[in-house]
Amino acid sequence: MRGLINYFSGMFNGIISLVKGMGVTGKYFFTSPVTIVTQQYPENRKTLEMFDAFKGEVTMPHNENNEHKCTACNICQINCPNGSIEVVSKDVVNEEGKKKKELDKHHYNIGMCSFCGLCIKTCPSNALAWGQEFEHAMFTRNKFVKTLNNEGSKLIQKKGVE
Amino acid sequence: MEFNIYDFTSFTKWIDESLNAAMSPFWVMITEMAIIGVAILAFYALVGLFLVYAERKVCAFMQNRVGPNRVGPFGIFQTIADLLKLLMKELVYIKNADKLLFNIAPFIVITASFLAIAAIPFAKGLHAIDFNIGIFYVVAVSSLGVIGILLAGWSSNSKYSLIGAMRSGAQIVSYELSVGLSLITMVILSGSMQLSTIVEAQANGWFIFTGHIPAIIAFVIYMIAATAETNRGPFDLAEAESELTAGFHTEYSGIRFAFFFLAEYMNMFIVASIAATIFWGGWMPFHVPGWEGFNTVMDYIPPFIWYIGKTAVIIFIMMLFKWTFPRLRIDQLLTLEWKYLLPINLFNVVLMAFIVLMGWHW
Incomplete structure (x- = not known):
């Protein structure tokens, strides 16, 4: 009986955590143009500012x-x-x-x-x-x-x- | 000739009749096969190229990146540039490789996905072969691809390839079971294996709605097993790049590598269209029984658009799987199949049979 409970609770917990993960990536996908963190280098050359810790x-x-x-x-x-x-x-x-x-x-x-x-x-x-x-x-x-x-x-x- | 975007039956009939008027039945058959072959080939290349681009773009957006954006507007010609590069690359021959099998393997993989695409109903009347055992045929034929993968791994004379191929073999043997059983669940509901009949039967509501809980469980299991069967997403241990460099296609180069790559994406397209056809009604518009106005509005959207839209949504879900979940270990993979999916699936078949027997499914 204990094993059966563990079986199902493990399965449902797994599903819940998987759905949570998909929620995170899905959120990023649908809000993508806002949340993009990468920069397009040759175009932004004029405004590009490197970080203080950067070892140039x-x-x-x-x-x-x-x-x-x-x-x-x-x-x-x-x-x-x-x-x-x-x-x-x-x-x-x-x-x-x-x-x-x-x-x-x-x-x-x-x-x-x-x-x-x-x-x-x-x-x-x-x-x-x-x-x-x-x-x-x-x-x-x-x-x-x-x-x-x-x-x-x-x-x-x-x-x-x- | 009348060309109707809602029903291709008269169009295909017109082609058949005009060919019959011009030549003998044997040559009509040959010509029709050639036409269908060229059409499917063109569709195959187009969809393959687009899917590679779509995957790179979707992956980029999920990871807060921009993705390919240099070749053409929004980078839409990126995959064409990649293809040209692969076409011009040298085909490297491997020392001590089994030359014959090494050369045949990519073609077996690509042929398997070709065979499967023939049975898919794209729209009303736009259907290359309508077998009365359509589902059975698709399941049988799409698992042929693993032969090509095993041959590629075996003939490359490389440990990475062999390990990758063996993993792929174990994976497909396990997950083929889940795909088959989840489809059997839906066959019980529809009472037919013919894909055109299955689509017609969903005119009053897609199976995922009319089949209640067992249909939803079968859909989830099908999605998991289909992702595993295409060697994608969290189940890509056959080509786990962190362990096996590239798995079974490590030793391949140039256009033969591109064949494997293309076949992988086409397999994804095929399993997505099977899911769309069997669970979401294929090209059938979204109908709610009793809502006449709503149903007529839905009927204005051409069936081909419905089909492509549903397939695209399912492909997006599979991409979401791939770019969200970390890769499973081989023992976790087999545990998931034999300890979770298979027992649930067997129970689900019984549940579906019970619901159909009681007549609760409409």
């Missing part, structure tokens, strides 16, 4: 005075598993006559980058960040190598540190 490319943010935070410590270059980062530094003599290392060029080869984010994670001065640009296709390979710091940019001088 490695960038180096600059402030309005064309200053970045990179101290040319080389940690990103050491941590990069693919060798896609090359930090070129230069020695600058400041007004006190001291030699000081400064960033000359931060080369980033996006063609070799696997977007693992180790450079951004390990940067001690948070000089690197993810950018949302994703259209990286190029016709020649050497265009993949980008210089992240702007022309004539400088390190942000923090007050009271030196």
